[in-house]
Amino acid sequence: MQKIGVFVCWCGTNIASTVDVKAVAEAAKSVPGVVFSTDYQYMCSEAGQNLIKDSVLTYGLTHVVVCSCSPRMHEATFRKAVASIGMNPYMLEVANIREQCSWVHKDKEVGTEKAIALMKAAVAKAMLNTPLTAGSTPVTKRALVIGGGIAGMQTALDIADAGFQVDIVETKPTIGGKMAQLDKTFPTLDCSSCIVTPKMVEVGQHPNITIYAYSEVTEVKGFVGQFTVTIKRKARYVDESKCTGCGACIEKCPMKKVPDEWNMNLNNRKAIYIPFAQAVPKIATIDPAYCLKLNTGKCGVCSKVCGTNAINYEAKDEYLEVGYGAIVAATGYEMIDVSKYDEYAYSNSPDVVTALEYERLMSAAGPTGGHLVRPSDGKEPKTIVFIQCVGSRETEDSCHGGKPYCSKVCCMYTAKHAILTKDHYPDTDIYVFYIDVRTPGKLFDEFYRRAVEQYNVHYIKGAVGKVTPNAETGKLDVQAADLLLMEQLQIEADMVVLAAALEPHRSARPLATMLTAPMDTNDFFTEAHAKLRPVESATAGIYLSGFCQGPKDIPETVSQAGAAAAKVIGLLSKNELVGNPCVAHSDEWMCNGCSQCENVCPYGAITYEEKEFRMPDRTTKIRRVASVNPAVCQGCGACTVTCPSGAMDLRGFTNQEIMAEVDALCL
Amino acid sequence: MASVYQVTKEEIEAISGVNPLKCMRCGRCTATCPSFDNMEYHPHQFVAMVERGEIEKLVRSASVFKCMSCMACLERCPRQVQPAKLIEAVRLAVIRKQEANHLRPDDLPALVDEDLPQQAIVSAYRKFTK
Incomplete structure (x- = not known):
């Protein structure tokens, strides 16, 4: 027999000014099942909580209904209070008479009427509430970081420093990411390599970090605290344990015409290569697409010159299966393909380059040794045009169908390019065509103004219409508009630099599918809460670090990487995880095995299994039925509304409970 | 002076199917326009003028007939505003005069x-x- 107590909160004047709380408490007395009701000024205060606890003990209440603010605010408070006197916390129900009632009504009569209705609905649900107990699962004390750029490295270092084991999986032969390819960083003009390579070394030497470079995640199973991940270790054809990175093989390799992706394909490398001198791990890799020995069977020079016998042409991809408690996505970004913007002649002229290519042309470790020259003829450019927002801030239905978002870092790196270029070559004429100059950030606007005022970079509000390579002059004819002076400009440029949009790395989408982590239409991972949980995925145990969550610069990435690490450390420091008992469960006798719940589940919590059933006629039948993993289920309820046979139900929010609430409101 | 061109901003938007509010003033249309030198008003100004309802000024300007309908502005527009369609709509408004x-x-x-x-x-x- 249910004995329900109803506690109506005034919330000072928040509720009491538009709801007659005494009338609500009085009305509760005539609701079947209610044996006690009262009102109080602040139910969430210590005195209010004691009032609830004392009443439960005095009147032997079995269920408690608190009419107060949103359950998101104080449900946990009240549950804890009743739990402290031995009541199952899920016997408590909250009726939201503040956010959904007093705050939205002006008329006290109407507000009171609605508060009474909400109270009755909550009582109706509470009548059916049953005790729920949360299960617990153990936590594997090891973290996986996917991506070895600055985001992944920082997350891994912070987790490792807290004493947990971390593995980094990186697709490239070396960690370091895009930051290692940059020349300088804005707005301080620190040398990017000089700050990122020590980090790479720190990661490489950390006793708690294992780097799986030249590897990919191919399968993720399990759930928070208990992930099992398959890592594909691509064949390097070089034994990692033997190679010393001496470079003798690279020197002798006869295959010289392999585009060097490290230098944005601006020069060539050998078929056996180490991306750059400071690579971590510093191990040679054979490019199977170009190696003569692998493709024709003839050559084998590298194995002959290798002093440690590290070359192995027979190597095969290997697969590892490792258990993790938490996974961090740090897959980073890449530049969009600008060749579809044919008006800028990127495909027609080598002197039209993307900003990342320009970065390599400026870098002392780049293909020109830091000497800025035109890729076409090796001459120093005298006039350079920078075009902003190439592929950013475009609608999907526009002709090029670029990215709708602002890539965030282009305004600043263009100012950096302009300043660095003018610093080295003061007689260069630089034009920057912008839609808006966006420089929110510490010392950012000052930096941009320095480009204008100190370096006389010509910032022009407007756009470039077309770039035409001129065969006679060898230059690029740039036609552009200055919207402030209302002029059309014709500029003879030596180089054009495109600030192309940045997009999440192509590996992010398939990874999100493996992790069952939600993504937005731009392929950015979606955070669990845009404001309050920015480094967590809605999928438990998956954390987000760096550009894969949204455009950000290096300091923002590093901060977010640290925040993600803090969340991971918080998880790994627990021995076991207490789950949310309000999860879905399937009535196996009603389940018809249709798989619809499995298809709608955003968390991958539902699997099907073949199970033996003892039928009424004493035969045994094998049926295919749904089974919910309570550790993965987040209690969203998508499966319960999808299930055609009514087999799926949500504990704490059963179909019966919801219908009772609706009936109480409508009947 | 009462206008002989009884055409409103809404009609221009309806004929062209263009929403001028989508324009972010980047100027790519004007940058690419081959008739720039012959025009009093340029493509991005067309869009702004329609947005502000200054249709009268537009229909009285020779600029609408200087547009060659090459559609370059439409092709390059990153926000699918399509200035060329607006210009065509104004031209239609001029030539389809009521009771003419x-x-x-x-x-x-x-x-x-x-x-x-x-x-x-x-x-x-x-x-x-x-």
């Missing part, structure tokens, strides 16, 4: 000329609005 001279079927026999392309006759019917 237009062909009636009765006028046809007198005009039929073997050298005259049939399209010209058909398009003459177009220049009419109810």
Whole structure:
């Protein structure tokens, strides 16, 4: 027999000014099942909580209904209070008479009427509430970081420093990411390599970090605290344990015409290569697409010159299966393909380059040794045009169908390019065509103004219409508009630099599918809460670090990487995880095995299994039925509304409970 | 002076199917326009003027007929504003004047000329609005 107590909160004047709380408490007395009701000024205060606890003990209440603010605010408070006197916390129900009632009504009569209705609905649900107990699962004390750029490295270092084991999986032969390819960083003009390579070394030497470079995640199973991940270790054809990175093989390799992706394909490398001198791990890799020995069977020079016998042409991809408690996505970004913007002649002229290519042309470790020259003829450019927002801030239905978002870092790196270029070559004429100059950030606007005022970079509000390579002059004819002076400009440029949009790395989408982590239409991972949980995925145990969550610069990435690490450390420091008992469960006798719940589940919590059933006629039948993993289920309820046979139900929010609430409101 | 062009901003938007509020003033249309030097108002100004309802100024400007309809502005627009469509809508508003001279079927026999392309006759019917 249910004995329900109803506690109506005034919330000072928040509720009491538009709801007659005494009338609500009085009305509760005539609701079947209610044996006690009262009102109080602040139910969430210590005195209010004691009032609830004392009443439960005095009147032997079995269920408690608190009419107060949103359950998101104080449900946990009240549950804890009743739990402290031995009541199952899920016997408590909250009726939201503040956010959904007093705050939205002006008329006290109407507000009171609605508060009474909400109270009755909550009582109706509470009548059916049953005790729920949360299960617990153990936590594997090891973290996986996917991506070895600055985001992944920082997350891994912070987790490792807290004493947990971390593995980094990186697709490239070396960690370091895009930051290692940059020349300088804005707005301080620190040398990017000089700050990122020590980090790479720190990661490489950390006793708690294992780097799986030249590897990919191919399968993720399990759930928070208990992930099992398959890592594909691509064949390097070089034994990692033997190679010393001496470079003798690279020197002798006869295959010289392999585009060097490290230098944005601006020069060539050998078929056996180490991306750059400071690579971590510093191990040679054979490019199977170009190696003569692998493709024709003839050559084998590298194995002959290798002093440690590290070359192995027979190597095969290997697969590892490792258990993790938490996974961090740090897959980073890449530049969009600008060749579809044919008006800028990127495909027609080598002197039209993307900003990342320009970065390599400026870098002392780049293909020109830091000497800025035109890729076409090796001459120093005298006039350079920078075009902003190439592929950013475009609608999907526009002709090029670029990215709708602002890539965030282009305004600043263009100012950096302009300043660095003018610093080295003061007689260069630089034009920057912008839609808006966006420089929110510490010392950012000052930096941009320095480009204008100190370096006389010509910032022009407007756009470039077309770039035409001129065969006679060898230059690029740039036609552009200055919207402030209302002029059309014709500029003879030596180089054009495109600030192309940045997009999440192509590996992010398939990874999100493996992790069952939600993504937005731009392929950015979606955070669990845009404001309050920015480094967590809605999928438990998956954390987000760096550009894969949204455009950000290096300091923002590093901060977010640290925040993600803090969340991971918080998880790994627990021995076991207490789950949310309000999860879905399937009535196996009603389940018809249709798989619809499995298809709608955003968390991958539902699997099907073949199970033996003892039928009424004493035969045994094998049926295919749904089974919910309570550790993965987040209690969203998508499966319960999808299930055609009514087999799926949500504990704490059963179909019966919801219908009772609706009936109480409508009947 | 009362306008002879009884055309509103809403009509221009309806004829063209363009929402001028989508424009972010990047200027790529004007940068790419081959008729820039011959125009009083340039493509991005067209969009802004329609947005502000300054249709009268536009229809009185020779600029609308300097546009060559090359569609480069439409091709390059990153926000799918399509200035060329707006310009075409203004042109239509100018030539489809209310109660202006237009062909009636009765006028046809007198005009039929073997050298005259049939399209010209058909398009003459177009220049009419109810």
